[in-house]
Amino acid sequence: MPAQNFTVNGQPVSVDAPDDMATLWVLRDKLGITGPKYGCGINVCKACTCHINGKAATVCSIPVASVRGQSITTIEGLADTAVAAGRAVDGLHIVQKVWLDMDVAQCGFCQPGQIMAAVDLLRRTRTPTDADIDAIENVCRCGTYGRVRAAIKAAAALMP
Structure with a gap:
C-alpha cells in the first residue's frame, strides 16, 4: 500500500x-x-x-x-486553529462556543460537520443571510435548523 x-x-x-x-x-x-x-x-x-x-x-x-x-x-483541531487566528473564546472557536451557549445540538451526530461548514461560511462572508446559511446544506436528522441559523448569525456578530 x-x-x-x-x-x-x-x-x-x-x-x-x-x-x-x-x-x-x-x-x-x-x-x-x-x-x-x-x-x-x-x-x-x-x-x-x-x-x-x-x-x-x-x-x-x-x-x-x-x-x-x-x-x-477536523472538529478536533478547530479550536487550535481558532486560537492561532484570534477567533477563540474560552479555548474554543467562536462558532463552537456559540453552539454550546445556544444549545444548538440535539443528538449531536451532525454537529461537527455543521460547525465546520459554518466556520467556512463565516470565512467567506461576515454577514450571512438565511439563503447563505441554507446553501451549506448540512443535513440535521433532528431538525435543529432554526438553532443552527441563529447560532451562525450570533457567531458572525462576534467574529473579529
Missing part, C-alpha cells in the same frame, strides 16, 4: 492506505479521529465536513490520494 502523507490538525501524518480509500475512513479508521461522521458516503448529508486547506470539504467522497501534501482540519 502506498504511503499517504498530509497534515491533520497541524500534525504531519503518514498512513499506509490505498489511493482510492475515502479520506473519511483514513481519518476515522487509520488515525482514530472520530469527529467527522459517516452519514451517506456520497457527498449529500455533509456529516463528514472537514476543512482542506481552510475550505469546507466532504471527506467521505474524496480519495485520500487527493489530499497528499494538503492540510486537513
Whole structure:
C-alpha cells in the first residue's frame, strides 16, 4: 500500500492506505479521529465536513490520494486553529462556543460537520443571510435548523 502523507490538525501524518480509500475512513479508521461522521458516503448529508486547506470539504467522497501534501482540519483541531487566528473564546472557536451557549445540538451526530461548514461560511462572508446559511446544506436528522441559523448569525456578530 502506498504511503499517504498530509497534515491533520497541524500534525504531519503518514498512513499506509490505498489511493482510492475515502479520506473519511483514513481519518476515522487509520488515525482514530472520530469527529467527522459517516452519514451517506456520497457527498449529500455533509456529516463528514472537514476543512482542506481552510475550505469546507466532504471527506467521505474524496480519495485520500487527493489530499497528499494538503492540510486537513477536523472538529478536533478547530479550536487550535481558532486560537492561532484570534477567533477563540474560552479555548474554543467562536462558532463552537456559540453552539454550546445556544444549545444548538440535539443528538449531536451532525454537529461537527455543521460547525465546520459554518466556520467556512463565516470565512467567506461576515454577514450571512438565511439563503447563505441554507446553501451549506448540512443535513440535521433532528431538525435543529432554526438553532443552527441563529447560532451562525450570533457567531458572525462576534467574529473579529
